[in-house]
Amino acid sequence: MTRNVYIGADLSPVFHAINADQLIAGVDTVFRSVQATDxxxxxxxxxxxxxGADPHLVSLQEVALWRSRTPADLDHTPNATDVEFDFLEILLDRLAARGKHYEAVATAIGGDYEAPRRTAVGGLQDIRLTDRDxxxxxxxxxxEEFSVAHAxxxxxxxxxQITSGPLSGTVVPRGWVAADVTVHGHTIRVVGTHLEPVDPAVQMAQGRELLDGPLDTTxxxxxxxxxxxxxxGVGALPGRTDTRTHHDILAAGFTDAWTAAHDAEPGFTCCRPADLRDGMTNLGQRIDYVLFSGALTVLATxxxxxxxxxxxxxxxxxSDHAGVWSVLQVH
Known part of the structure; x- marks a missing residue:
């Protein structure tokens, strides 16, 4: 299964702030959204x-760790330690309560950001977001049935990289996770990632790194x-999701599990409003995938x-996304 769980807010009020006052207000807007999206x-x-799907593996994106520091130290260095929401711990606890046993075998730290917001009593509180895959x-x-190695x-x-405003110079990194899993004696490389959404050139470069890195295996x-x-390109947002990355990965020998199982059905997976409240919103594009190559056959998706x-x-x-699960047979 692949599941973008959504960090809980649209970060643009922070990343697009042009001065310190806008940044403080933006951080407050973002964190209030995180609280409201519960x-x-x-x-x-x-x-x-x-x-319900009971997958062997789950690739998660936007597994946020929200932390705070009061009072703020007015330094954008990410050093807040008071945990507000640890999405990974919360999800694992909910799974355990259902009698499901999972652990994180690989974690990639992407962005790690910190900036202040104004509290109800007028002081400043640092809010820190650590984004993880x-x-x-x-x-x-x-x-003998299932094991994981080489995470x-x-x-x-x-x-x-942000080039203007109070966060100028801040890098917005992204990462990948991978492991070699053995199922009934057959070993498969499984990779998860969340590619850049706002810069097509960077996203396509990340796609090439993916093919030349963790996906470069026999x-x-x-x-x-x-x-x-x-x-x-169906439903693509111009200048954002209208890229060749999906096409290029298919051209490298991968099969799209959704297409293989559903032919012409669109299978849209994105995107809901930032507040997650509009129950009538239709999804309009497919950007979440299970792709495979080698001695595998899709049985269901x-x-x-x-x-x-x-x-x-x-x-x-x-979430603001739908998730996708696939049953693959190895042979």
């Missing part, structure tokens, strides 16, 4: 999706990822979190 409630729904694996299966995680050399390969590259039945009791979507 990851503990969403994690219950996400855990239900995972439990995580590969979860089941721990309840016999080793890896790294960042791409290609990245975006093993059968599975890529479970949010590529931010719209399938066949479907989405989770795409229908109104996925809403939490308070009316939140589990």
């Amino acid at each position: 990851f503990p409630a969403r994690a219950e729904a996400l855990a239900g999706e995972i439990a 995580v590969l979860l694996a089941r721990t309840d299966l016999p080793e 890896q995680a790294d960042r791409y050399e290609a990245h975006v 093993l059968p390969r599975v890529l479970a990822a949010d590529l931010n590259s719209a399938a066949d 479907n989405r989770v979190g795409e229908a109104p039945g996925a809403l939490t009791p308070s009316g939140l979507w589990p």
